Structure formats: structure tokens, C-alpha cells
Amino acid sequence: MKKEKYHHGFLEKDLIEKGLQLLNSVGLEAFSLRKVAEMCGVSHTAPYRHFKNKEELIQAISTSVSDEFTSLINEAIAENEGAYRKQIMAVSKLYVKFMVENPEHFKFIFMTDHNNPIIMKDGKFNRTDRWIVSVLENLFTGLRGNDGTGESSWPLDALTVWSLIHGFTTMLVNNTIKYEGDYLDAVTLMLEEKVKIS
Amino acid sequence: MKKEKYHHGFLEKDLIEKGLQLLNSVGLEAFSLRKVAEMCGVSHTAPYRHFKNKEELIQAISTSVSDEFTSLINEAIAENEGAYRKQIMAVSKLYVKFMVENPEHFKFIFMTDHNNPIIMKDGKFNRTDRWIVSVLENLFTGLRGNDGTGESSWPLDALTVWSLIHGFTTMLVNNTIKYEGDYLDAVTLMLEEKVKIS
DNA sequence: ATACTATGTTGACAATGTAAACATTATCTG
DNA sequence: CAGATAATGTTTACATTGTCAACATAGTAT
Numbered sequence: 001m002k003k004e005k006y007h008h009g010f011l012e013k014d015l016i017e018k019g020l021q022l023l024n025s026v027g028l029e030a031f032s033l034r035k036v037a038e039m040c041g042v043s044h045t046a047p048y049r050h051f052k053n054k055e056e057l058i059q060a061i062s063t064s065v066s067d068e069f070t071s072l073i074n075e076a077i078a079e080n081e082g083a084y085r086k087q088i089m090a091v092s093k094l095y096v097k098f099m100v101e102n103p104e105h106f107k108f109i110f111m112t113d114h115n116n117p118i119i120m121k122d123g124k125f126n127r128t129d130r131w132i133v134s135v136l137e138n139l140f141t142g143l144r145g146n147d148g149t150g151e152s153s154w155p156l157d158a159l160t161v162w163s164l165i166h167g168f169t170t171m172l173v174n175n176t177i178k179y180e181g182d183y184l185d186a187v188t189l190m191l192e193e194k195v196k197i198s
Numbered sequence: 199m200k201k202e203k204y205h206h207g208f209l210e211k212d213l214i215e216k217g218l219q220l221l222n223s224v225g226l227e228a229f230s231l232r233k234v235a236e237m238c239g240v241s242h243t244a245p246y247r248h249f250k251n252k253e254e255l256i257q258a259i260s261t262s263v264s265d266e267f268t269s270l271i272n273e274a275i276a277e278n279e280g281a282y283r284k285q286i287m288a289v290s291k292l293y294v295k296f297m298v299e300n301p302e303h304f305k306f307i308f309m310t311d312h313n314n315p316i317i318m319k320d321g322k323f324n325r326t327d328r329w330i331v332s333v334l335e336n337l338f339t340g341l342r343g344n345d346g347t348g349e350s351s352w353p354l355d356a357l358t359v360w361s362l363i364h365g366f367t368t369m370l371v372n373n374t375i376k377y378e379g380d381y382l383d384a385v386t387l388m389l390e391e392k393v394k395i396s
Numbered sequence: 397a398t399a400c401t402a403t404g405t406t407g408a409c410a411a412t413g414t415a416a417a418c419a420t421t422a423t424c425t426g
Numbered sequence: 427c428a429g430a431t432a433a434t435g436t437t438t439a440c441a442t443t444g445t446c447a448a449c450a451t452a453g454t455a456t
Contacts, residue, residue: 006451007403034443043405054444110372129374159366159375159384160392164358167365174308176327177357186357194358195392204420205434232412241436252413
């Protein structure tokens, strides 16, 4: 089989795209560099011109997914400008919804890369999991003014809400529970009735 | 090097034990059947007489770890016989503590095997994540009597507490947050002050 | 046009999971 | 106790995979 062009043209982007595709179909365990290369129509070592190793491609895919996700979060916050409670609720629901609908994305964002040190750069954390906690902290800070307890270095409300949402999401994604009915209603119930957010 | 005995004698147990050892030192990603076999002093295919494949050995290790964990939970419940609130609090703390102190165990119990169907056998779930939810459900049922809302098929309190605890633990284990001070105090704070358990 | 650099390819190697054929030992049955 | 049978291990072989080194091709800059 002859090749049209020796150079692919946009291999880096394509590796990320096809890589994500592969991941969504076979899962993280069966993910293979050589398969991604084949999907892109290049030799099995071509990816090494763009990524140091397999881990780095996965990291790039993770970043790509994270970016998509964080955009949505920022949108939801913008749409409820000024109303902190609504923002918190919107972010919580968006989070659960996005992860349940994209379980493979969830794994990338939350089950990879946990040994990387957390770095703040350009006012944003390098790890999405840490970043979203900071988003919630900011929302709660706005909600409460600046009346921190002075004791805990952690805004307890943000910690509580995020723990709750993250845990619930994890269970849904991992099939630990199957919530009968609309799981977004469950989020509302838990936050409003149990944690008294609204 | 001559072999003392052709037959190992207790290879199945040893594979699980050495396997867990390997996992704690190199992590799930670098876990290898051949290495475990070598640690046990047998040929690289010997494990196949005891486990269908790599996945099954991992599953066995996971079960072994889960058993250890569930014993502790049952102990904690027994120690607070009759006092549901205390039981819930004890189970919550034990859970966080155990996972933070054994992060590799955490991965086994909660990051593996999520495609397996959940089966109840001998009155116990095959998956620890599902099992602990049921434990909490029972505790809350005892606490509340039988005044279910009738609407939700899920006891909302159990769901809330478990989501909270599980999410908090996940963040600690994954280094999403570093809680300054005693994280067990954070559990108390969140459950008592935010979710009003005690 | 020529040199340099970025991007791809080929070929090789080691580590790994797994299957098949064979070897050794334990256990069962008479 | 002796032979049969099942359980447990070993050797060999093979396909997949990640990665490296050496080489090829094509843009790009001087």
C-alpha cells in the first residue's frame, strides 16, 4: 500500500483524537500506542516524534478532555453570574452529568496521574481534580463573604459539597449503585435537604 | 539452582500474598504475573494452574484485601452494638483511615472490576464497594426505623453519608487535597455539622 | 541550492500474557 | 501396596507491546 504523503500533517492532534476514540472503545487497560498509530495511518514509532512515551500521550488526552470539561464548568458559572447558590448547584449537576455520560473521560481525569505534583500555573491548576475543588472554594467564599473559621485551612462547605458530589459520581460511574429515577434529582435532594446549600 | 521440591505446596496463597506485596511496591500498572511467579520461586506459567489469567489473580488479591477490610468494619459495628449513630461514625472513620493508610488497597477495592455484575451470595455482595453501601443502609434503617419516604428507592441518608465519605477518601488517597490537621476530625465535622448525623 | 531540522519508517530487542505439550508428584481405588 | 488418575509445575513457543537506534524524506531557513 502506497502512502499518499510521507508526512501526516497534523499527527499530534490526530493521535489525541484517535487515542481518545480507542480509549472509549477498549478502555484504559487495553489502550496501545501501536494501535493508535495504526488508526492514524502511521508507523508504530511515529508517535515518539510527538510524545516522549505512552504515558505522555495519555496525559495529553487527559488534558484535552479536562479542557473540554472545564469549559463547560466555566459556562455554567457564567450563566448564573452573581448567584452563588445557583452556581454551586449548576456546577454540581454538570459535574455528575458529564461524568456519567462520559465514564471513560472520568477515568482519565480522576484515575490517572495522581502521583504528579499539583502545580498552579497561569492561575490554574495542572490537575483538573484539584482545579474543580478550587472553583468550589471560590464560589463558597463569595457566598459566605470572608468569615472563615480561622481554624481549618479548608473551607468546610466546599470540602463537604465536593466530597459528596465526587463520591456520588464515582459510585454511579463505577456501577456501585444504580440510582432509580433521575440522579440529578438526587443531587438536588442531597445538597438542599442534607447539606442545606440552597 | 536445584529445586528442593517440585511442588510448591501452597502456591495459591503465596501468589496472593506475594502479589499484594508486589502491588504495594510497584503499583497496579507495573504488576506482572511473571514477577509474582518469580517471587514465589516457580516458573512463569505455574500461576495458570491456580488462576485463569492475570485478571483473576488480581481479583483474588482484591477479595483478600476486601475480606480484611470488611472484618474491621464488622468489628467496629460490634464494638458499638445498639448505638447506630456511633456505628455510623465509627464505620466512616475506619473507612477513611484504612484507605488512607493503604492507598494501594484502595485501588484494588475501588478501581478494579467495575464491569463485573454485582451479585449477592450468602447474604453478602461480591463487590466490597456495594457491600459497604448496604451496611450503611442497614445502619440507617435501624436508626430511623422504617419510615422510608416511599418515593426514593434509596435511603437518602445512607447515600449522602457514603457519597461524602467515599469522595473525601478518594481525594485524600489521590492527593487531590492535603487536609491540614487530622482528617478524621474533618470527617466528624462534616458528618456532625453539615449532615447532622449525631 | 544547500544545509538543517522536523517528522516518519524499518528493524531490533526485551518484557509480558498466554497456550500447548510434557514432567513430576499426590491421591485415589482396588 | 500397586497402578491409575488428577493436580501441580516446567519448557517451549508465539503474539503484543513499549521503546530505542539508524536511516529516509520533506519542509524551512540561510
